[in-house]
Amino acid sequence: MGLLLLILGGLATAIFVASRVIGAARDGQDAIDDVKGAVRRGKWSRQIDQRVIENVNDPRDSAAILMVQIASYEGEITTGQKQKMIELMTEGFGATPDEAEGLYSFGRMAIGQINDAANSLGKLMRPVKDALTLQEMKDMIRMLEEVAEVEGKPSERQRDLIVQVRRALSLDRAYQA
Numbered sequence: 001m002g003l004l005l006l007i008l009g010g011l012a013t014a015i016f017v018a019s020r021v022i023g024a025a026r027d028g029q030d031a032i033d034d035v036k037g038a039v040r041r042g043k044w045s046r047q048i049d050q051r052v053i054e055n056v057n058d059p060r061d062s063a064a065i066l067m068v069q070i071a072s073y074e075g076e077i078t079t080g081q082k083q084k085m086i087e088l089m090t091e092g093f094g095a096t097p098d099e100a101e102g103l104y105s106f107g108r109m110a111i112g113q114i115n116d117a118a119n120s121l122g123k124l125m126r127p128v129k130d131a132l133t134l135q136e137m138k139d140m141i142r143m144l145e146e147v148a149e150v151e152g153k154p155s156e157r158q159r160d161l162i163v164q165v166r167r168a169l170s171l172d173r174a175y176q177a
Contacts, residue, residue, distance in 0.1 A: 068107035069117035125168040
């Protein structure tokens with residue numbers, strides 16, 4: 001009888017230990033899955049953040065992003081700045097008012113994702129360099145200057161971005177000539 005109780009006690013202990021080991025293994029696998037999921041989410045998040053800039057292939061999109069950036073450097077975009085951007089997009093791009101509003105919205109969304117367009121000028125200027133003539137590039141710079149002047153004299157940050165855009169487009173010499 002004592003031997004039977006010893007065997008049953010040993011068997012119960014073995015089952016208990018095995019269930020604890022299996023539970024710990026499951027918990028470990030769950031932790032590994034959580035880490036893998038976090039890594040996957042992080043990669044996806046970076047892809048989403050990059051998509052707006054990575055997929056810009058229209059110089060109008062680049063110009064809209066830069067106009068919104070210029071206007072937002074000094075805080076919230078005012079109604080006057082927005083109206084000026086819409087006006088410049090309809091006149092300069094030949095866009096309809098709805099298209100201009102869409103470009104403005106795209107620019108706002110892009111700035112919300114990239115934080116500062118100055119950090120992404122290389123990517124933003126690619127479609128501009130590929131598609132625009134020298135005169136069209138100068139016109140884009142003029143548009144940026146007009147947006148910067150809506151609320152008064154342009155700030156240092158606004159002037160700096162315009163200078164950086166000129167450099168990125170290699171227009172420094174064109175403006176000196």
